[in-house]
Amino acid sequence: xxxxxxxxxxxxxxxxxxxxxxxxxxxxxxxxxxxxxxxxxxxxxxxxxxxxxxxxxxxxxxxxxxxxxxxxxxxxxxxxxxxxxxxxxxxxxxxxxxxxxxxxxxxxxxxxxxxxxxxxxxxxxxxxxxxxxxxxxxxxxxxxxxxxxxxxxxxxxxxxxxxxxxxxxxxxxxxxxxxxxxxxxxxxxxxxxxxxxxxxxxxxxxxxxxxxxxxxxxxxxxxxxxxxxxxxxxx
Numbered sequence: 001x002x003x004x005x006x007x008x009x010x011x012x013x014x015x016x017x018x019x020x021x022x023x024x025x026x027x028x029x030x031x032x033x034x035x036x037x038x039x040x041x042x043x044x045x046x047x048x049x050x051x052x053x054x055x056x057x058x059x060x061x062x063x064x065x066x067x068x069x070x071x072x073x074x075x076x077x078x079x080x081x082x083x084x085x086x087x088x089x090x091x092x093x094x095x096x097x098x099x100x101x102x103x104x105x106x107x108x109x110x111x112x113x114x115x116x117x118x119x120x121x122x123x124x125x126x127x128x129x130x131x132x133x134x135x136x137x138x139x140x141x142x143x144x145x146x147x148x149x150x151x152x153x154x155x156x157x158x159x160x161x162x163x164x165x166x167x168x169x170x171x172x173x174x175x176x177x178x179x180x181x182x183x184x185x186x187x188x189x190x191x192x193x194x195x196x197x198x199x200x201x202x203x204x205x206x207x208x209x210x211x212x213x214x215x216x217x218x219x220x221x222x223x224x225x226x227x228x229x230x231x232x233x234x235x
Contacts, residue, residue: 063109
């Protein structure tokens with residue numbers, strides 16, 4: 001079950017400056033704080049479903065989230081990873097359609113939902129917010145195009161190294177301490193755009209080469225520089 005979390009003050013949020021909401025004025029943040037919902041999600045819980053109707057935009061206060069799409073044959077493709085300060089659902093909300101993707105908690109999460117009416121109210125009165133939103137849309141489009149090209153032309157081994165570097169950046173604690181990445185083989189394969197068996201086999205090769213170590217579903221990157229070389233070997 002999804003449970004309400006403790007109240008979150010937008011202006012006191014440590015991720016406020018790196019979020020889209022960082023472009024909001026003081027009175028707009030008060031409007032958001034008064035109308036938003038904040039929910040806690042356990043690892044594996046769905047934040048919004050593919051095909052459902054958006055009720056607003058989602059801002060991640062705590063945790064990591066995968067954005068994925070289920071194809072007609074039931075296969076999952078992870079199209080994006082999101083972390084604290086990232087916003088979700090804005091494209092579908094602006095297009096006026098249903099969600100074309102689903103959002104699922106990769107870790108325990110706290111996520112704020114800014115209602116549709118408040119979102120559009122801020123767009124209509126704050127040019128800086130609108131410009132920040134357009135930059136975000138353009139960035140998302142560029143990243144999507146790049147991922148499509150990589151999936152089409154990069155060898156699978158390169159895509160695995162690239163996925164591991166992406167996960168390493170996403171989960172990096174900001175210190176020099178070694179850390180592990182909690183990612184299932186299914187999710188790793190969905191991020192690479194390949195079969196689970198292929199992802200597991202190639203991950204074993206990287207482990208034998210001393211680039212990573214694995215323990216259950218957790219992966220620790222040992223050599224970022226060499227992994228980056230693998231990711232760009234044929235680029």
